[in-house]
Amino acid sequence: MEGNAEVLNGGCRRRRLARNGTEHFMAALEERGLFWWHHELLPERHFAPDTSVSGLLKIDEEGRIKLELDGRLHTDKGPMSVLDHAGADLEGRRIEGILKGSNKRVLLFDLMKHGGQFSSNGLSFEGYLAMHCLIGEHPLPRTDGPMRFGEFEIDLTGLEEWMRLGSIEISRTETTISAVHERQSNIEYAMAGGKLALNYQIYGPFLGKHRNRKVELREAAVLRRTLAEPRPLDDLRMEFGLFEDLFVLLTDCEYSLKWPSIHVKDGDTDWAYKWYFLRLRPEADPPRYYESPTNLVQLRDRFGDIVSSWMSKREEFGPGFYLYLAVRRGMKFYPEHRFVNMIWGLEALHRKQQPDDAPTEAEAKMKAKVARIIDQVEAAKDKKWLEKRLRNAHEPNLEQRVFDLFSGVPIKLDSERVRAFATRCQQLRNEISHFGSQRHGHDYQKFVHELSNMSDALAILYHTLILHEIGIEAEILCWWIYESPVSFQRMRTLAEAGLLDPEMLKPAHGSTGAKPA
Template identity: 35%
Template structure:
């Protein structure tokens, strides 16, 4: 079993079963094990079977994947409360003269120290909290100072104020600080652990379901991916009920998601560190939420090449080109007609025979559209990089040509060594993978000065400029 898999024993029962006053679980509760894998696959292996209107063992014989009511539970070691939703059967064993048992799977699991609200429908939450473990270098907000001499080691921590931003709908996001350290007072220890704990918190103006907050969590993780340039996985979020620290109930939220082994972002590899965007962070996050919806595939096709997903070189390349093409179409969907479009309309308007006019309209339908290379040029010109016009044109023509070769010929157009073709695609990928997120950041409101610093003089600029120089793009 994976070391990150959670496995804990407890009692489980159908949701909203009445609990006797002097007990902690219903009479119908069945012992079993809750198992949650690192990527969020959730299951319970019962040591018996839950009650049913039909014969309890009937669920075993109808096969796996059948929908069931939600299941509540109480864990043995931690005494925490559990709620599994979107539950389905997962087989079991009917044994005559032996022990019969059944297993269940679930799409979502909530675990917390407080009882979950009684509700016939979905539970409504006020927000979510995500530990920023692994993002400390990107945050650059360390507040533990140490001083050491031959005779003394002193560690000093000054409590930081939480950093709060109000969004346009009056919801808030915040970066909040806590400290893991020995208890108050004086003690003598042979070893101590002091660690700053930082969390990202979202408090919604309106209550939301767990499904809505799950979608929000994925949007947050993608936002951090764009800012850091790292595929590092965020920790599991917690969903919260209550709007103040004193009355908030918190439940860890588990669900199926893609995980990878990417290392935490380091400051010298980050595209934009938090201190450089601290003042604008709330606005950038707001714009990210808006643009993610507005631009659709223009965002998702880039993100699909990230998140630790392994793609063939060709697949990654066409995804990047498709994404930029979609981005350009969306950004220019309301653009006024070009001179070429107006000319085509005048010519079509002079044809009197309806059949001929319809034929010509079909022939000219796409003739006035910009070429793929022209679309790529216009997307890259959104950045304040001032590439030489000829170099940019050559680069975009090559990208368009290679995309067409892969789309229409499955690879290179002419016979030859495929390794050379892949090598060129690999270099184009590296350049596009630095250009594309910079365009996204520009559209989300990052100013040109920050972009220039990021691409030309920042900590990651040497790596970025190397990939651009390799394909003939030299920043002036």
């Protein structure tokens, strides 16, 4: 009997497969093969050197890469190298391999020792962990120096509804069925540091006319990112993570993208290598067309600009963006943690948008007032103490920061309601920071309930704010809040936090389901 179960491991959820009372982690890949140091030369007409060692390569669904060898790889240290768990000599080294079942080529990067055994009269063996693994049909170029890559591809399987794919036209009568597909034109976007291409594909029967008892057609698309200058895999992993976060924002869903592939050109041939690496992969269903705040039809012409804006502003604002995304990775947070995490992000965003070297008129007046007060103090010791106490007095408080940020989001919120919401955010933050949670004597369950409601509303506004910052139009944002098929729940959340008039929830003002033009 089989079934699915879940466990929490270091805050990260992983699937298990239960079988006859035992459990084991599901693997993205588990296959035996031969392995050797990448710098070793292959004899002519050989697929592996004589020094290769058999072993088992395992990659779990979150990209943990483990190689368990049946022996040890050759080193100058001899058999005692198995006992060197520090692995100081592994810097810059890579392990190459060939898999037994699939005959595919493997290259492991950024190695660490992981287990092993030395025996003077038995089997000595060792194991390794790797941060990156490339698997493909063709061996990668052999080099002792650093390896850099200039192109990777993202499989958009699972995002078909967000992309509004549906170019297969089907016609059926009582006696015939026909299907016609005209592939959409690929699009290339210019971007800083390279380019981005959206390529459409169709999977179906092989070319030519033939008979069959079953036919399957599947439309798909991929994003191919080409860099102006080749970069190491760690840099590419960071950029892939930016795409993952962007699709969380565009779809309002934590669906995990498929494993990407690295592309290497050899003359006219383009070799593709499946790329595995450690990453958090929340378990979420693909986004449905009616749940997402945007879709590719709306963004098609401007998608490259939106990606460029996202990448540049993610770099510029840093925690002002990623502290919101931190609560969108499929992990559970305590209510207080979720709330203050977003508050920290909003404070960071406001400080970046309004730096100290460009104060507002109100801040400049407050700074001058503080200086006048300090000048009236005669004792040097008291003046120094007062300067230290009032050095940040000119800065806006949390209420003002929240109000400034959200009052600029074009989703037709009443400014007085935004001000009241910002005031309550500051009060709740102060209760958590200065009282441990709610003020002494207040009901904790009531406090947590309000905090959860406020956090839900805060998340909607924060999400909308980031979308607005990266270039999503006001019309699309308003449709998502007020007119989308699932807008009622979103409006109710805002109403419970005091940001909308509850009258708007009545049928006369409810969702129409209409889409923006």
